[in-house]
Amino acid sequence: xxxxxxxxxxxxxxxxxxxxxxxxxxxxxxxxxxxxxxxxxxxxxxxxxxxxxxxxxxxxxxxxxxxxxxxxxxxxxxxxxxxxxxxxxxxxxxxxxxxxxxxxxxxxxxxxxxxxxxxxxxxxxxxxxxxxxxxxxxxxxxxxxxxxxxxxxxxxxxxxxxxxxxxxxxxxxxxxxxxxxxxxxxxxxxxxxxxxxxxxxxxxxxxxxxxxxxxxxxxxxxxxxxxxxxxxxxxxxxxxxxxxxxxxxxxxxxxxxxxxxxxxxxxxxxxxxxxxx
Ligand SMILES: NC(=O)c1ccc[n+]([C@@H]2O[C@H](COP(=O)([O-])OP(=O)(O)OC[C@H]3O[C@@H](n4cnc5c(N)ncnc54)[C@H](OP(=O)(O)O)[C@@H]3O)[C@@H](O)[C@H]2O)c1
Numbered sequence: 001x002x003x004x005x006x007x008x009x010x011x012x013x014x015x016x017x018x019x020x021x022x023x024x025x026x027x028x029x030x031x032x033x034x035x036x037x038x039x040x041x042x043x044x045x046x047x048x049x050x051x052x053x054x055x056x057x058x059x060x061x062x063x064x065x066x067x068x069x070x071x072x073x074x075x076x077x078x079x080x081x082x083x084x085x086x087x088x089x090x091x092x093x094x095x096x097x098x099x100x101x102x103x104x105x106x107x108x109x110x111x112x113x114x115x116x117x118x119x120x121x122x123x124x125x126x127x128x129x130x131x132x133x134x135x136x137x138x139x140x141x142x143x144x145x146x147x148x149x150x151x152x153x154x155x156x157x158x159x160x161x162x163x164x165x166x167x168x169x170x171x172x173x174x175x176x177x178x179x180x181x182x183x184x185x186x187x188x189x190x191x192x193x194x195x196x197x198x199x200x201x202x203x204x205x206x207x208x209x210x211x212x213x214x215x216x217x218x219x220x221x222x223x224x225x226x227x228x229x230x231x232x233x234x235x236x237x238x239x240x241x242x243x244x245x246x247x248x249x250x251x252x253x254x255x256x257x258x259x260x261x262x263x264x265x266x267x268x269x270x271x272x273x274x275x276x277x
Contacts, residue, residue: 068121215240
């Protein structure tokens with residue numbers, strides 16, 4: 001467990017996928033509080049805009065344009081952070097892409113890009129960050145998974161596979177690193193309104209979210225990340241209605257549980273998969 005003397009007064013936080021959506025909201029939420037921020041994503045112009053905005057709140061912050069699917073860029077992100085701030089207290093692996101489509105219509109490069117961005121990128125970045133946290137005797141790793149990682153969505157098998165992988169990665173890492181003061185947390189949102197990729201899906205399909213997986217907002221997800229930084233829990237499912245009892249029911253009654261989940265989600269997911277992009 002973390003030695004209290006190893007917990008810093010001000011946390012240095014890397015947020016990937018900071019240029020848009022939930023990542024951007026996480027940064028806006030943390031700025032002006034006790035955090036130094038390192039903003040990472042591919043779009044240098046959007047990061048520079050956000051950096052300028054957050055700096056006006058008094059936040060110490062740098063932007064480091066990074067493609068998380070590029071192992072060299074990921075290593076450089078860690079080096080730049082340590083050179084500038086001397087430590088890394090929190091890593092938020094938030095960068096992610098979706099690829100909802102009929103599975104056999106997916107191009108091979110879409111499949112690989114989704115895995116490399118959502119899963120391999122997060123693992124490789126964490127691999128570079130953990131030695132820094134281990135030397136500090138403190139760290140928080142927060143992985144943005146999804147409810148799709150708790151039950152693979154129809155038309156989102158590859159996306160769901162990356163998020164399930166991220167959940168298992170978080171669990172394994174946590175078990176190994178808790179004794180040295182490092183926690184790992186998986187955040188599992190349902191479809192989040194008002195910021196993020198899901199807004200585009202709703203706009204394109206013209207349909208409301210299914211009741212079962214659609215009662216959260218990007219702001220609530222960002223608030224959950226802040227709570228995870230403060231308390232380091234294993235897993236947070238962010239959705240209304242509560243999904244944990246539904247997954248429990250599915251685990252006990254797999255066929256019935258699957259029917260229930262498909263009854264609420266199938267039509268919407270099919271529309272999402274066949275929307276014009
Ligand atoms: N929105 C939801 O309803 C929802 C629900 C469950 C889980 N999630 C998860 O939450 C995370 C954020 O989603 P969002 O809704 O905020 O999506 P978004 O609005 O599309 O933002 C995605 C972010 O990821 C970055 N990104 C994509 N590919 C990248 C790469 N190769 N390297 C570095 N950055 C990359 C994007 O920036 P650049 O394009 O500039 O690189 C952008 O900043 C994702 O992991 C997503 O799977 C979202």
